[in-house]
Structures are given as structure tokens and as C-alpha cells.
Amino acid sequence: MFSRILIANRGEIAVRIIKTARRLGIKTVAVYSQADRGALHVALADEAVFLGAAPATESYLDIGKVVAAALASGAEAIHPGYGFLSENPDFVDAVGKAGLTFIGPAAASIRTMGLKDAAKRLMEEAGVPVVPGYHGDNQDAAFLKLEAGKIGYPVLIKASAGGGGKGMRRVDTDDDFDAALQSCRREAKSAFGDDRVLIEKYISSPRHIEVQVFGDGRGNVVHLFERDCSLQRRHQKVIEEAPAPGMTDAVRTAMTEAAVAAARAVAYKGAGTVEFIADGTGPLRPDGFWFMEMNTRLQVEHPVTEMVTGFDLVEWQLRVAAGEPLPVRQDEIRLLGHAAEARLYAEDPANGFLPQAGRIDHLEFGSGEGIRVDAGVRAGDQVSPYYDPMIAKVIGHGKSRDEAIDRLKNALDGTHITGLTSNRDFLRALCRDEIFRQGRMDTGLIDRGMDGLIARPDAPEEAILIAALAASGLDLSGPHCGFRLWGEASHRVTLHAGEEVIERRIVPGGGRVRLLDGGEEVLLEEIVFDGRTFSARLVRANGSDRVLARLVVDVHGGEQRISVLLDGETYAFERLDPLEGEDAAHHHSGEILAPMTGIVRLVDVGAGVAVKAGDRLVVMEAMKMEYTLRSPRDGFVDAVFCTEGGQAEGGAVLVRITEERLDG
Incomplete structure (x- = not known):
């Protein structure tokens, strides 16, 4: 076993890895950016190394700096967590060349499964069912639009190297395709450094079900059952659970066998997840699911699998990377009740789930039997505009699905966050949602019920x-x-x-x-x-x-x-304060403000241009997502205060609209 490892990540996953390493007697080295100098993962690690400026490209995504930090600290191995460099095969190669061990799969496996188009072709060869679509190399915009028409709308444009909902757009008509493709490519390039895309048929009423797999590189591959991740918004998971509601023995056998076959096809080593889209229009069927992608890393939602199997997947990762075989056989893995996880984010559900940046003034989590909280921040910490705004993952475990969800809701009931807006109340509403409680959800449930989910009661x-x-x-x-x-x-x-x-x-x-x-x-x-x-x-x-x-x-x-x-x-x-006057700036409805600190990617208007309500004015990128700012009314652009490629502070005026053209 290793004596010292470096964790090439931040937030709750870095904290999670530190806890297991500490239990195993392994020293940990954290890395941090300027924005994370006082972060929780830095405080908990045995040692911490400064990487650079706040932007991830200058710190957490800089392969050379991360490898140099590991060598300087005396670490023997690097755990990538998830996100950042976790699925970058060039990083795996650099770690190996430096004489260090990468705690994860081989670069070849990541390359094969990391590119969704190549992975789908491999799965077709292996006999695994895949979603109809175009997964080829031709990236010409006109050609892709033609393929979308052949597949039939609605379609999904997806980043070939993507994941986590980044670089993904649903397109319903031919007229919307060009703008969606451009936006998808920009977001994919920013998040993954690769703007290639694939086109897939959009499955109506889909359920998102994934299988946790684990290989030891010695030919042994097991599954740890499935997770249902159908509660999503913007293609990002909100609540995950294990096992999947309505899962039958026949469907589970077909799905887990397909997942294990996928892992064996790339000689998989370490923790991975094979994701499927299932037909949610009726009961699950052995012939009603299709391969979507394989994530060659630990998943955000891995705690629900740990809760229903009793195994520590991070410990498995460390042992397998150190050369040990899998600790158990497939027939020794049992389901132990039910677990549900909610992702607690600094975001505003009532405002399009706009990420929130700022100081957490107070943070308290609910507790009780069967409750687990994986947090990466404390009261007094800053949620940075540079990274994912996750506060914590709250997990409820019980003997039954109802008990697990009840415990999750109770934990959310007792969670209190001040200083910035969070999705806590939205998550509580989901736990009470009748369709979710009945296990009849699909990936469109949140969008269909949004008004009720974000409604807030009057104060008693x-x-x-x-x-x-x-x-x-x-x-x-x-x-x-x-x-x-x-x-x-x-x-x-x-x-x-x-x-x-x-x-x-x-x-x-x-x-x-x-x-x-x-x-x-x-x-x-x-x-x-x-x-x-x-x-x-x-x-x-x-x-x-x-x-x-x-x-x-x-x-x-x-x-x-x-x-x-x-x-x-x-x-x-x-x-x-009664001595303070009302801030008139809030009433300038013609001023388009930056919703948060970020980069201006597109400016579509100039001074003097006539606009109509709803016209796109500016596209900003913040926290790895794009946000389109539109005109609130008909009028004329009086002035533009931002430039493409420039940074805008949250609250800054980007564009000013007037009712009449102002000349001279």
C-alpha cells in the first residue's frame, strides 16, 4: 500500500479521499489554487502545495504543476478525484512517466471510453445496445445538421469528450440547430479542451440508470448494482438513488452483464460507471435500455452505492492501484436496503439555477440515523465563481426506499445555510414530489413540475x-x-x-x-x-x-x-438601516447586469442597434456553464460596457437599453 498520495482535486471529493486515506494510515498531500488557500481540503491534508491562480487552467488543470507537486512532496501516487484531470489520458501518461502511480484506469481505457463516439462504436461491436445517432469523425456543421435531420428531431448534441451535462444541448427543430451547435462547442472547448460533438436521438420519457463497475487489471471485473439518476436539470443529476425503482431481476441481469462486458472490452482497472438510457414510458424491460457512455472515474454519486453495499470504493481504488486484487467476488456483493443522495448546491432554482458565489455565513447540516453528509466547505468559506458550486452531498439510507427518502428529507429539513442562496428548499420539494415518491420519474420530471418545485410558502x-x-x-x-x-x-x-x-x-x-x-x-x-x-x-x-x-x-x-x-x-x-435610501440601481430595468463573475464569450449587439424583448445580447460563461442574457424589452442599445473574452464582475452593467434611440 502507498504511504503518501497526492489528491489532484478540491472540494468534497478531496475531503472524501482524505478521510479514507487517513483511516488506512496513508499521508495525504492537497493541492490548491489562490481561491482555495483557506479551503477545507487544504486544512485536513497532511501537507498542501500551492498550484497557481484561481482559474482552473492555471492550477488544477495544469498537468505539469500537479505532477511537479507530487514529486516535490514525495507522493507515490496521484488520486484524481472526479472532474478536472480525472479523465485526461495525457495526465495519466505524465504521471506514469514521472514514476508515479495513477489511481485509476489506464490511459488507453480512458482514451477509448472518454471519446463517446469511439466508445459507442466499440459497444456496438461488443453487442451492447446503443442510442441511435451519428458518432463519426466528420465535424462539419452543415454535415452534422444534415445527420440530425436524418436521425429525426428532437436530438441531443453532446460533447464527444464531455460529461456532467457540460457541452450538451437538446434541439427540437432544424432552425435551432446552428446556434445550439455553436454554444455546445464553446462550452465543450472550455470545459474539456475539445469541441468535437456527436448527435443522438433524444429518447422521450428517458430514465438514466447507471451501473457501478470495478476491475483490478487482472481480468477480474465486478458490478456493484445500479443507480437511478433520472432526477436531472440541465442534464445534471440532482438526486440519485440505489437500487433503481422498479428494477426486476431480468432487467438487472441484462444491464449489469452489459456493463461488465463494456468494462472487460477495455481491460478496465479501477472504479468506473457504465451509463444507460432506459425507456421510461412503462415498466423497465430487458430490451428497453441503451448504452450512453462510460465514466472512467469515481462518480459524484458513489456514496449511495457504498451505503447499499457496505464497501468503501475509495479504499478499493487505493488497493487496486497498489497492485492488490479485488477484495471480493461478485457473489459476495449484496444489496443492503436503499439509499438516496441529494446534491446541495449554491444556486438559485427560482432564477434558472443560476450558480451563486460568495461567503457561507452559517452552515449546519441535519443529522440522524442513516444520514451521511459529504461536505467540502464550512461556515466562513467562500464559494468561488471559478469552480463547481457544490456545498455538500446529503445521503439518506434505510431498509426501504420510503425510509431512505424520508431520512434524506429529514436531513435537509435540519440543514440551514445563510449568506448565499442554495437549492435546499428545492431538494426538499423533490423529496415530497408524488411522482418521485412512487418511483415513476424520468429525466423530464423536474422541468414539467418546476413551478411547484420552486414555489415558496408565505412566512407564517x-x-x-x-x-x-x-x-x-x-x-x-x-x-x-x-x-x-x-x-x-x-x-x-x-x-x-x-x-x-x-x-x-x-x-x-x-x-x-x-x-x-x-x-x-x-x-x-x-x-x-x-x-x-x-x-x-x-x-x-x-x-x-x-x-x-x-x-x-x-x-x-x-x-x-x-x-x-x-x-x-x-x-x-x-x-x-433606516438612514440608508433605496438603491435606485435595482429599478433600472434597461440595465443588463452580469448575474455573477465570469467571462464574456459573445456580444451580439452594438450601440444604436434596435432590439426586441427576448433578443440575445450577451453570452457569459461562469462555473463551467454558459448563460445567455436577453433584452428585457423592445428598445435600442444605448451602450455596451463589455467585450468578448473579457471578465465581468457579478452585478456589473454589461449593456444598457433605452426606449428611444439616443443619437450623439
Whole structure:
């Protein structure tokens, strides 16, 4: 076994690898960019090496720097995690030439399976069913458009070297093909350094089911059952589970045999995943699934497989890379219940899942039996605009599917994040979704039910009262809170909940507080408040009562932000400094702002150009994804404040639109 390894990655996967290595007595070396100097994986590793500037191309994707760091630190092997260089065969070659061990498959396997077109041709030769499409070498735009027409719309344009939903576009008509192809190629080039694409038939009502495989390079290959990854948005997985709902013995046998055959076809070594598209219009069938791609690395969703098999896949990776055989035979791998994983991201579901960058002011995860959390950040950490905005993976495990999903939801109920927007509430809504709970989902479920999934309930009076009390500035920690010698000390508090303005009057005294103006008068008693965590007993005029908990108060300059977690829901309030005027900039509807820090890839307009509502103005790239900014109304371009290839800070004005043409 190795005595020291370097982890060529960051975030939760680096933390995950460190934990297993530490248990096995292996020293770990982390690498980090300028943006990650204070990151959790850097703090946990035995040693850390600085790579370079924040952009991944200057740090985590620089093969020479990563290999040099491993040699300088005395590491014997490199674990790539997933993403970044994990499926780059040139990196594998460089690691080998440096006399180090790559903890993963051979470069030849990655080259074969990494290019989706070549992989599909190999699978066809091996008798594995593949999705109809064009997987050839001709990359001429006109030719690809012609092939798309032959396949029949809708089609998917997919990056040949891609994965994780990057460089993928659904195209429904011939008229949309050219723009989609250009966008797909730009995103693929940025994410993978390769803009080649393939065209596939879009399967209606598809389910995404994948099989975890593992080979030891000695001819032994096993599977660890399947995972269902059908809950997706933008072709990226949101909730994954194992085993797949509705899976029969006959379908499992056919699918796992195909997956093992695929791995054997490339003499596979290490952890890999063979992904299939299944027909979701009815029950799963042995003849109703098709090979999609093989990921030659550990998957983000590997924890659900670990939970239902009891094996540590990172440990297997380390042992196989060190020359050991697989630790078990196929007949020794058993299914142990059910597991479901939710990907917790810094993103805004109500705003097109726009990634969020910024400081995490407070971070608390729910806990309990059968709950696992793989996190890569802590309270106080920054979510950088340069990388994937994942906060953590939350996993629930139980004896049954219902129990696993219930435990996952309970863990999300107890998770509290402030400082930036997350998809926590969206994930909770998915856990309650009736179709998902029945196991009848396909990859279009989220899009079809988006309005209901992102809908937020109005704040209940209890949450408003807690927020008002927190915003009052009263000392609530002692028995004499709000004591006043002459008469009652009354405090009026004004809160903002989105666009709504809420007022409440607070009258403290004798260790309890009366709250008025919100309808009926209520009392808060048995108050415990340590500055961030709050609990109290609420007593209504009708005699009913309940215990309330908990809130987080975050103060930034003259603005007080209050987040209340109550009965699993979070409610956000603000108390603005009354001395500060309203920020008029928010009302300039003609100003097109950068949604976050990123690179300007396209500028489609110039000063004086007439535009209509919905016209594309600018295309930005941030966190490995493209975002199209469109005109909010008919008008004329007054000015353009950005250039192609330049960087724009979040909130910066990119284009200004006026109702009338401004000359001179």
C-alpha cells in the first residue's frame, strides 16, 4: 500500500479521499489554487502545495504543476478525484512517466471510453445496445445538421469528450440547430479542451440508470448494482438513488452483464460507471435500455452505492492501484436496503439555477440515523465563481426506499445555510414530489413540475415573530430582558420579506415578550437566545402553545439579514438601516447586469442597434456553464460596457437599453 498520495482535486471529493486515506494510515498531500488557500481540503491534508491562480487552467488543470507537486512532496501516487484531470489520458501518461502511480484506469481505457463516439462504436461491436445517432469523425456543421435531420428531431448534441451535462444541448427543430451547435462547442472547448460533438436521438420519457463497475487489471471485473439518476436539470443529476425503482431481476441481469462486458472490452482497472438510457414510458424491460457512455472515474454519486453495499470504493481504488486484487467476488456483493443522495448546491432554482458565489455565513447540516453528509466547505468559506458550486452531498439510507427518502428529507429539513442562496428548499420539494415518491420519474420530471418545485410558502406568523424579535436588538439572554423602570418599553420593528413590508410591535418584560400588530396578541416565554440560535414557547390568546426554534442572524454593514428555520422551512427577512435610501440601481430595468463573475464569450449587439424583448445580447460563461442574457424589452442599445473574452464582475452593467434611440 502507498504511504503518501497526492489528491489532484478540491472540494468534497478531496475531503472524501482524505478521510479514507487517513483511516488506512496513508499521508495525504492537497493541492490548491489562490481561491482555495483557506479551503477545507487544504486544512485536513497532511501537507498542501500551492498550484497557481484561481482559474482552473492555471492550477488544477495544469498537468505539469500537479505532477511537479507530487514529486516535490514525495507522493507515490496521484488520486484524481472526479472532474478536472480525472479523465485526461495525457495526465495519466505524465504521471506514469514521472514514476508515479495513477489511481485509476489506464490511459488507453480512458482514451477509448472518454471519446463517446469511439466508445459507442466499440459497444456496438461488443453487442451492447446503443442510442441511435451519428458518432463519426466528420465535424462539419452543415454535415452534422444534415445527420440530425436524418436521425429525426428532437436530438441531443453532446460533447464527444464531455460529461456532467457540460457541452450538451437538446434541439427540437432544424432552425435551432446552428446556434445550439455553436454554444455546445464553446462550452465543450472550455470545459474539456475539445469541441468535437456527436448527435443522438433524444429518447422521450428517458430514465438514466447507471451501473457501478470495478476491475483490478487482472481480468477480474465486478458490478456493484445500479443507480437511478433520472432526477436531472440541465442534464445534471440532482438526486440519485440505489437500487433503481422498479428494477426486476431480468432487467438487472441484462444491464449489469452489459456493463461488465463494456468494462472487460477495455481491460478496465479501477472504479468506473457504465451509463444507460432506459425507456421510461412503462415498466423497465430487458430490451428497453441503451448504452450512453462510460465514466472512467469515481462518480459524484458513489456514496449511495457504498451505503447499499457496505464497501468503501475509495479504499478499493487505493488497493487496486497498489497492485492488490479485488477484495471480493461478485457473489459476495449484496444489496443492503436503499439509499438516496441529494446534491446541495449554491444556486438559485427560482432564477434558472443560476450558480451563486460568495461567503457561507452559517452552515449546519441535519443529522440522524442513516444520514451521511459529504461536505467540502464550512461556515466562513467562500464559494468561488471559478469552480463547481457544490456545498455538500446529503445521503439518506434505510431498509426501504420510503425510509431512505424520508431520512434524506429529514436531513435537509435540519440543514440551514445563510449568506448565499442554495437549492435546499428545492431538494426538499423533490423529496415530497408524488411522482418521485412512487418511483415513476424520468429525466423530464423536474422541468414539467418546476413551478411547484420552486414555489415558496408565505412566512407564517411564528417565523415573522421570531425574526422581529431578533431584529429588535433587545437583549434576550437574561430574565430581565426589556426591563424598564417607568412603563412599558415598546419597540416597533419593520422587516422586508422580498417585496413585502412587515411591521410588528414588541413589548418585553419579566422574562417574556408580547408581540402585537400581527393579528392576535401572543406571548413568547422561556426564551433562550445565544446570539444565533433561538428557542421559546409561544402562547396564543386562545391558550394553545408550541416551542419554536431556530434562527440565524447575520449582520452585514447597515443591513441585517435574518434567516429563520422553522418546521424544516427557511424564511428570509431583512431589516434595512433606516438612514440608508433605496438603491435606485435595482429599478433600472434597461440595465443588463452580469448575474455573477465570469467571462464574456459573445456580444451580439452594438450601440444604436434596435432590439426586441427576448433578443440575445450577451453570452457569459461562469462555473463551467454558459448563460445567455436577453433584452428585457423592445428598445435600442444605448451602450455596451463589455467585450468578448473579457471578465465581468457579478452585478456589473454589461449593456444598457433605452426606449428611444439616443443619437450623439
